[in-house]
Amino acid sequence: MAYDPKTGKGLGRFYDANHRAFRKREWRGFRDTLYDFFRWLCLYGFMAVKLGCHPILMVKAMLRYRWMVSYLTAAHMVDRHTMGLRGKELRYAHNQFFSVLHNSVLGVRDIIVRDENLRPHSKRAAKLRENTVMFDEMTPHLIMMGFPTVKWIDIAMFAIGLPSEVDQNASMYYIDAMEHLGLPADVCPEPAAESGCAVVDDYPRVGKCYFTSSMPCDGAISQTNIMTRHFKDLPSFQITPPQRVNEPEVQTYAVKNLKKGIAFLEQQFNVKWDWDAFWKNAEMYNESSRCMIEKWDVNCTDYPQVCGAALALQREYEFMAAACMDEFMLKTDRRVTKMMLKGYEQDKSADANKPKYRCIVWACPAHYYTNFTYWTQHCWGVTCVNDMEAMLSYQPITIGDKDQALADLVRCYEKMMMRSHTNGGYVNLLDECWKMCEKFNVNIVVMYDHVSCKNVGGLHGLFEDQARERGIHLIWIPHDVMDPRTVSRREMREAFNQYMITVLREEPLDPSLLDYEDARSW
Amino acid sequence: MAWYWIVLIVVAALFGLLFLAYMTNADMKLIEKLYDTLIKYHDSKTVEEKI
Amino acid sequence: MKELKHLIYFENLLEDANNELVRKAEAEGAIAIGYTCFHAPEVLLNLGSCFSVRLRAPHTNSMELATYYMANNSCEFSRALLERALEGNYSFLHAVAGVDVCEANNRAIENMEIMHMQGEDKEKFFYCNLDIPYSDDEDCVEHIREQISRKILKPLRENYGVDTSDAAIRAAVREHNEICRILTEIGELRKLDCPPVTGYEFAVLVLVSYTCPKRLILPLLQETLEEIKARQVDPEKNYWVRVAVVGSEIDDPNLIRLIESCGALVVADRFCYGSFPGRQEIVLTEQEDALTQVCRWYLQNTECPRQSALHRVKYRNDHVAQLVREFKADGAIYEQMKFCTYWSYERVIANQIMPRDYGIQILSIDRPYIVGQSGQLRTRVQAFVESIEMKKLRAAQKEEK
Numbered sequence: 001m002a003y004d005p006k007t008g009k010g011l012g013r014f015y016d017a018n019h020r021a022f023r024k025r026e027w028r029g030f031r032d033t034l035y036d037f038f039r040w041l042c043l044y045g046f047m048a049v050k051l052g053c054h055p056i057l058m059v060k061a062m063l064r065y066r067w068m069v070s071y072l073t074a075a076h077m078v079d080r081h082t083m084g085l086r087g088k089e090l091r092y093a094h095n096q097f098f099s100v101l102h103n104s105v106l107g108v109r110d111i112i113v114r115d116e117n118l119r120p121h122s123k124r125a126a127k128l129r130e131n132t133v134m135f136d137e138m139t140p141h142l143i144m145m146g147f148p149t150v151k152w153i154d155i156a157m158f159a160i161g162l163p164s165e166v167d168q169n170a171s172m173y174y175i176d177a178m179e180h181l182g183l184p185a186d187v188c189p190e191p192a193a194e195s196g197c198a199v200v201d202d203y204p205r206v207g208k209c210y211f212t213s214s215m216p217c218d219g220a221i222s223q224t225n226i227m228t229r230h231f232k233d234l235p236s237f238q239i240t241p242p243q244r245v246n247e248p249e250v251q252t253y254a255v256k257n258l259k260k261g262i263a264f265l266e267q268q269f270n271v272k273w274d275w276d277a278f279w280k281n282a283e284m285y286n287e288s289s290r291c292m293i294e295k296w297d298v299n300c301t302d303y304p305q306v307c308g309a310a311l312a313l314q315r316e317y318e319f320m321a322a323a324c325m326d327e328f329m330l331k332t333d334r335r336v337t338k339m340m341l342k343g344y345e346q347d348k349s350a351d352a353n354k355p356k357y358r359c360i361v362w363a364c365p366a367h368y369y370t371n372f373t374y375w376t377q378h379c380w381g382v383t384c385v386n387d388m389e390a391m392l393s394y395q396p397i398t399i400g401d402k403d404q405a406l407a408d409l410v411r412c413y414e415k416m417m418m419r420s421h422t423n424g425g426y427v428n429l430l431d432e433c434w435k436m437c438e439k440f441n442v443n444i445v446v447m448y449d450h451v452s453c454k455n456v457g458g459l460h461g462l463f464e465d466q467a468r469e470r471g472i473h474l475i476w477i478p479h480d481v482m483d484p485r486t487v488s489r490r491e492m493r494e495a496f497n498q499y500m501i502t503v504l505r506e507e508p509l510d511p512s513l514l515d516y517e518d519a520r521s522w
Numbered sequence: 523m524a525w526y527w528i529v530l531i532v533v534a535a536l537f538g539l540l541f542l543a544y545m546t547n548a549d550m551k552l553i554e555k556l557y558d559t560l561i562k563y564h565d566s567k568t569v570e571e572k573i
Numbered sequence: 574m575k576e577l578k579h580l581i582y583f584e585n586l587l588e589d590a591n592n593e594l595v596r597k598a599e600a601e602g603a604i605a606i607g608y609t610c611f612h613a614p615e616v617l618l619n620l621g622s623c624f625s626v627r628l629r630a631p632h633t634n635s636m637e638l639a640t641y642y643m644a645n646n647s648c649e650f651s652r653a654l655l656e657r658a659l660e661g662n663y664s665f666l667h668a669v670a671g672v673d674v675c676e677a678n679n680r681a682i683e684n685m686e687i688m689h690m691q692g693e694d695k696e697k698f699f700y701c702n703l704d705i706p707y708s709d710d711e712d713c714v715e716h717i718r719e720q721i722s723r724k725i726l727k728p729l730r731e732n733y734g735v736d737t738s739d740a741a742i743r744a745a746v747r748e749h750n751e752i753c754r755i756l757t758e759i760g761e762l763r764k765l766d767c768p769p770v771t772g773y774e775f776a777v778l779v780l781v782s783y784t785c786p787k788r789l790i791l792p793l794l795q796e797t798l799e800e801i802k803a804r805q806v807d808p809e810k811n812y813w814v815r816v817a818v819v820g821s822e823i824d825d826p827n828l829i830r831l832i833e834s835c836g837a838l839v840v841a842d843r844f845c846y847g848s849f850p851g852r853q854e855i856v857l858t859e860q861e862d863a864l865t866q867v868c869r870w871y872l873q874n875t876e877c878p879r880q881s882a883l884h885r886v887k888y889r890n891d892h893v894a895q896l897v898r899e900f901k902a903d904g905a906i907y908e909q910m911k912f913c914t915y916w917s918y919e920r921v922i923a924n925q926i927m928p929r930d931y932g933i934q935i936l937s938i939d940r941p942y943i944v945g946q947s948g949q950l951r952t953r954v955q956a957f958v959e960s961i962e963m964k965k966l967r968a969a970q971k972e973e974k
Contacts (some may be wrong), residue, residue, distance in 0.1 A: 178921065181921050181924065181925065182920060182921050182924050182937060183917055183918065183921050184911075184912075184917050184939060186646055186911075186912050186917075187914050187917050187918075188914070191918075195918070214707050214881065217676065217914075218675055218676050218879070218914040218915055219914050221707070221879055221881050221915070222878065222881065222914055222915055222917070222918035222919070223918070224881040225878070225881050225886055225918055225919075225922060226918065226921075226922070228881075228883050229883075229922075232883070236883070238707070238708075238881065238882055240706060240707040240708065242704045242706070242716070243673040243704050243705075244673055244702060244704040247704070249719055249720075249723065250704055250716070250720075252716075252719075253706065253712060253713075253715070253716035253719075256712045257712065260712075425673075425683065425702060426680075426683045426687065430687075451646060452646060453646075454644075454646060454647050454648065454676045454677045454680070454912065454914065455676040455680070457643065457644035457646055457647055457680075458643050458644070458647055458651075458676060458677060458679070458680025458681070458683070458684070459642075459643075459680060459683070459684070460641070460642065460643060460644040461641045461642030461643065461644075461684075462642060462684065462687060462688075464641075
C-alpha cells in the first residue's frame, strides 16, 4: 500500500498544481525502488542509443513538429502508470510499458531518418521513403504481414494517437485548428485532431503512398476526406471492411476488399505478397493472442495479475502500432506470461488478498487519462480486470490454408480496437458488456461516457436500463477523448468519487488521491 | 590509489548523481522547462490553416 | 401566384406519418415499409403491394425520452424519430428497412428494435440493417445486392408473400420513374427567371412523393404538374437571389420557407429527402437483372459524405457546381443537422473548396431538427442574401465602368 495512514502521506502528495512534473519520485522500499531506478536508466539509455545518434534530426524534429515535443515526457508517462505499484505488479507494468515505448522510440527514429520535411535534400532519406508506406491510424497494419521488405509507418498514430496518451495537452492545438475552419465542437476530437494536424501541415512525409481506411467510425471516415486531400500528390488507397461483421456473408466482400489493398501495395512497391513471411508473422500474431487470452483467463479468477492500463495499453499498441510483428513485444509477452502464471500460483497458494472491487472498463477510453484505472485502484480499491479496448482481435489465423488465412486476417482487423465492439450492431456493444461482466465476475462497469461519441451514446439509455435490471453498478465517467478542456481529469475522478461515496458508501483507501489539481500535468 | 578504486569511485559518484536525479525527478523538471520553451516557440510560429 | 389546388392537402398529408393515403393503402391490404436513408433503395420497398414511407417526425417538440436513450449529442433527426417511435407513431409499419450508414440513425433503429417499437403482436415485422459499402465499384454492387436480397427481399417474400421477381422490380421501377418524371419536369421549370413554383412548394411535392403510397399520390402530382405548367407567374421577380440548398436531411419544408422569406429563392434541392438525389429516373437495360442495376444506381448516385473516396468527394462538389450553373443560382446554402458528423466535415471542406476552386459563394449553417421561426437562422440567411446582392451590385458597377 502506498498510503500510510499513520502519517497521512498518500500518492496525491506527488502532484503539484503549478508544475507539470511530479514533485519527486516514490520511495517504494529498497528492492522496488532499485528496480524502478534500473527501469528508468533502461528507458533513458535506450532512448539515448536509438535517438541520441541523430541529435540534429531530433532537434529539427522538435522545432518542426509540435507533437514531437510530447515524446520528451515518456518517463513521466511511465511514472504516472507505475505510481503506487509494488512487487510483481510493478514489474508487470514496467515490462508492458517498456515494450510499448521500445516500439514507439524505434518508430520515432524511423520517422526522423526518412522525413522529407526534415531532410528534403537527402538522397538516403529519399531512398528510404521509396520503400515506405504511410498508414492512417485505425488502419489494418496486419496487411503488411505479407510484405516483409516494405517499411510501414502509422503517421497518425505517431503524430496524434501516441502523443495524446503521453501528454494530455498534445492534441488541443490541432483540434482548435479544425474548429477555426468551422468544424463544430461536438464531433469526436480524435479525427478532429488528426484532420487538424493535416490542416496545419504537421504530418511527416515519410513514404511514397498513403494507406487509409474507413475505420472505426463516422469521424474516422470523415477525417479520411481531409487526410487524402493533404496527401493528394501521393497515391492513396482506402480499405473499407464491412460494418456488419457478425454476418458471415459479408466476408466475401471483405476479402475482395483486402485483396485490392494487397494489389495496391504490390503495384506501388513492385513486390509480391510473400506467403512465407505471412505465415511467420501470423504465428507471431497467434502467439501474442494466446498470451493475451491467458492474461484474461487469469483475470477471471480471484487473483487477477496483469490489470488496468498495463493489460490494456500494451495489447492495444501491440496490435494497433506493431501489428503483432514486433519481436521485442512478443518476447515481453512471453516473459510477462511466465511471471503472471508464477504470480497467480503464489497468490493462490498463499490465499492472497483479493481485490476489494473488480471492474471492467467499457467504451472508448480517454486518451488523456490512460492511468485512470490505476487511480481507481489506489484511491478506491477498484481493480480493473479487463478493458473493452484491449478485447480486440484474438481469433487465430489459420496457418497453411491461404483462403482461410485471408478470411481470418480480415476478421482480425474487423475486430480491431474501437471497432470490435462499436461496429457490427448492438450485440457487440450492449450484450457483450453483460457477457464480459459475467465472465470476469465483476459487478462494476466503468463506463467511459465519451461526450462526443454518437455511437456508444446512441445506446446510453439501454445501458442504464439493462445494468439496473442486472444489478450491475454502471459508473459513467464523462470525458472528451483527447480534449481535457471539455472534461478534465479532475472532473472524471469526481464522477467516480461521487458514485463510490453516495451509492457504494465507501471511504477512500488513499484520501490524498480524492481531489487534487493536475491540469498542467502531462 | 589503484585504478580500479578510481573507477569504483567514479561509478559510485555517477550512480549517486543519477539516483539523486531519479529520486528528485530532476530529469522531468528539466524537461518541463524545455517543453514549455518549445511549446512557446511553436505558439509563436505563424501557421496557415488550409484544406 | 395563385395557390396550388392540392397544396393544403399535401401539407396536411405531411402532418402525420400515418396520413390519410397511408391509411387508405393499408386498408386495401398494402404493406407499409419505413425507411430513412437513400441507401435503402426506395424502389425495392415498393414491390407488389408494398409501399415505402420515408420516416419523418413532424411537430416534434420534446425529445426527452429519446435523449435519455440516445444521449444529447446524437443527431436530432434520429432522436426525433426514436421519440415518435416510442410514442407509437410508427406502429402502422410492417417493416423498417434500416441501414448501417451513420451511427445515430443506426442506433435509433436498433433502439426501436430492442424496445419492440412495432408492438408485440406483429410476428411478421422485420428490421434490417443494410451494410452499405463506401464506394461504388462492382464489388460494392455485388455486396449490396447480397445484403438486399437477404435482408429485404427474402423477408418480404417469406413473411408477406410479396413478389420480388425481376419483373416485379421492373414494374416498381416504372412506377418510380413516373413520379420522377413529373417531379423532374416541375423541377426543370425552376431554371426559369420567374419560376412558376417556389422552393417551398417543390419541397412539399417531393416530400409527399417520399411519404405517401406512389400509386395514390401519382394522380395528384400529375394534376399539380399540369397546374404549374399553366400557372400565371408574377411579372416581377419576387426574390433577390437564387440559391441551391445542399446538405443533410431536410424533412421539414418550413426550413425552405424560412430561407425564401429572407429574399432568396431556392431553385435546387441537393439534400436528403430532396430531389437530388432520389427523383431521377432509373434507366434499366435488358442485359442485366434489374436488382443489380438498381443497386448500382443507388450506389453511384448517392451524395452522402460517407463515401469518402476522393473521386466521390469530387463528384459531390462537381454536382453542386453543376446544379448552381444549371439552375442559375447565385450561391449555395450548405446546411447540416446538428450533431451530424459526416456533414460537419463536408461543410468544413465546402467552406474552403467551393469559393476557392469553384467560385461559388456559400453560406454554411448547422440547424436544429425543428427549425420553426428560428431568428438566428433567419439572420444568417438574410446576411448571406445581402452579401450576394452587394457582390452582384459591385460586379454590375464594375461592368458599367
